[in-house]
Amino acid sequence: MGQQNSTPPSGEPTQFDRLLLTGAAGGIGQAIRHRVAEFARLVRISDLPGALPGDAAPHEECVPCDLADRQAVDALAANCDAIIHLGGVSVERPFEEILEANIKGVFNLYEAARRQGVRRIVFASSNHVTGFYRQDERIDAEARKRPDGYYGLSKSFGEDMAQMYFDRYGIETVSIRIGSVFPEPKDRRMMASWMSYDDFHDLLRRSLFTKDVGHTIVFGMSANAHTWWDNRCAAHLGFAPRDSSEPFRDKIEATPPPAPTDPVAVLQGGAFTTTGPFDPV
Ligand code: NAI
Ligand code: 15L
Numbered sequence: 678m679g680q681q682n683s684t685p686p687s688g689e690p691t692q693f694d695r696l697l698l699t700g701a702a703g704g705i706g707q708a709i710r711h712r713v714a715e716f717a718r719l720v721r722i723s724d725l726p727g728a729l730p731g732d733a734a735p736h737e738e739c740v741p742c743d744l745a746d747r748q749a750v751d752a753l754a755a756n757c758d759a760i761i762h763l764g765g766v767s768v769e770r771p772f773e774e775i776l777e778a779n780i781k782g783v784f785n786l787y788e789a790a791r792r793q794g795v796r797r798i799v800f801a802s803s804n805h806v807t808g809f810y811r812q813d814e815r816i817d818a819e820a821r822k823r824p825d826g827y828y829g830l831s832k833s834f835g836e837d838m839a840q841m842y843f844d845r846y847g848i849e850t851v852s853i854r855i856g857s858v859f860p861e862p863k864d865r866r867m868m869a870s871w872m873s874y875d876d877f878h879d880l881l882r883r884s885l886f887t888k889d890v891g892h893t894i895v896f897g898m899s900a901n902a903h904t905w906w907d908n909r910c911a912a913h914l915g916f917a918p919r920d921s922s923e924p925f926r927d928k929i930e931a932t933p934p935p936a937p938t939d940p941v942a943v944l945q946g947g948a949f950t951t952t953g954p955f956d957p958v
Contacts, residue, residue: 689886693717693758696885699744699786700763700801702728705858708874709881710737713761716885723753724764744782754789759797759885762786769805769826769952779831787842795848799884802836802852804870804896805829808946810905812869818854818894818910825946826953836894843892851884851914855897856906862922865929866947872899873920883914890914905945 696717700706702724713720714736722729726741733739742753744764754760765779783800790798808825810816824830832854839850856870857863858877876899884890890913896906899920908916922929934942941947 689888691716691882691886693885695719695721695757697721697723697754697757697760697795698763699723699742699753699760700765702730703763703767705801705874705877706763708858708860709878712874712878713881716882717758721753721757744785745777747781747785747788750782750785751789751792754786754793754795757793757795759799760786760790760795761799761801761881761885763801765801765831766828769828769949771953771955772827775827775831779828780834783831783835783838787838787848790848791842791846797885797890798839798848798850799881800835800839800850800852802854802894803829803832804854804856804906805946805949806833806836806854808944808949810945811943812866812905812945814945815905815907817907818896825944825950828949829946836892840892849890850892851887851890851911852892852894853880853884853897854894854906858897862925862929864932864941865934866941868922868926868929869901869904870898870945871901871922871925872897872918876900876918876920879918880914880916883916887914 701710701722720737721740722737723740723742729739740753742749765782766774805825806822806829808829809823822833824833836852839852842848856872857867858872862868862871893911895911896908898904900918901922940950944950
């Protein structure tokens with residue numbers, strides 16, 4: 678655990694001039710913000726107005742921005758070579774919230790990339806694009822999408838934006854269907870879906886700097902003992918996670934198990950598959 682994965686994809690450049698990081702004030706954003714410094718001379722960090730702490734480092738510039746504001750997003754992407762797009766609503770919520778931050782937000786981001794000449798995006802997609810597969814199924818990136826709510830739908834839309842903007846405009850994207858990136862797994866389900874910050878950081882590097890990725894979909898998980906996802910379609914990234922949820926097994930298994938029929942024990946998307954509807958009948 679905690680080992681730094683330092684091998685870059687062989688022969689590729691390993692630094693941009695200016696990199697945009699959206700969602701920089703969020704859980705993952707705060708954890709990786711200083712690590713992404715190695716990917717660019719200057720990192721433009723962004724989040725909702727008022728969300729960013731006022732502690733920008735010399736290699737950072739803070740540009741608050743609501744992703745739903747098209748003009749502001751256009752300006753946000755100016756002079757950037759690449760984008761790590763973490764910003765948006767990260768859980769199941771009423772459709773109107775998802776529409777603004779995630780659907781209009783990802784549209785605004787890709788349009789800004791097209792207009793401003795950004796050539797590479799890493800999109801924080803989610804395992805909730807395929808949340809209705811069972812935990813006893815193993816899928817790869819070619820499996821039919823089965824979004825488990827409005828949130829999963831918005832990530833599915835984001836992946837389609839990525840494909841369309843590659844096919845039409847040649848903007849390359851790696852969509853990382855993130856499992857569960859947290860300091861440690863929180864429950865039994867995350868024993869399969871967990872990904873360490875070190876492994877995520879290594880996957881970010883590969884997603885930014887591997888040549889000719891087109892639109893690649895990769896599942897973001899550590900080398901857990903049991904997983905639901907097969908990354909054969911993303912083999913060209915050379916991603917080989919080093920961490921595992923196994924050291925946390927005893928702690929997790931000391932907690933009471935869910936009923937065997939509970940969606941958290943049956944479906945890959947767990948509790949997301951039953952969150953909502955938000956409007957009373
Ligand atoms: P988070 O909720 O902690 O951070 C998301 C950030 O986006 C927040 O700081 C929030 O202020 C910002 N944001 C929300 N609406 C915005 C808007 N309209 N304009 C600008 N910024 C806005 O989420 P977390 O855990 O850091 O996840 C980062 C990304 O990775 C999210 O896109 C999430 O959907 C995705 N993801 C995360 C997983 C995880 O295990 N943490 C799993 C799968 C996907
Ligand atoms: C996600 O997409 C969420 O953003 C995150 O908060 C976790 O709940 C994660 O999926 C998960 O499935 O564990």
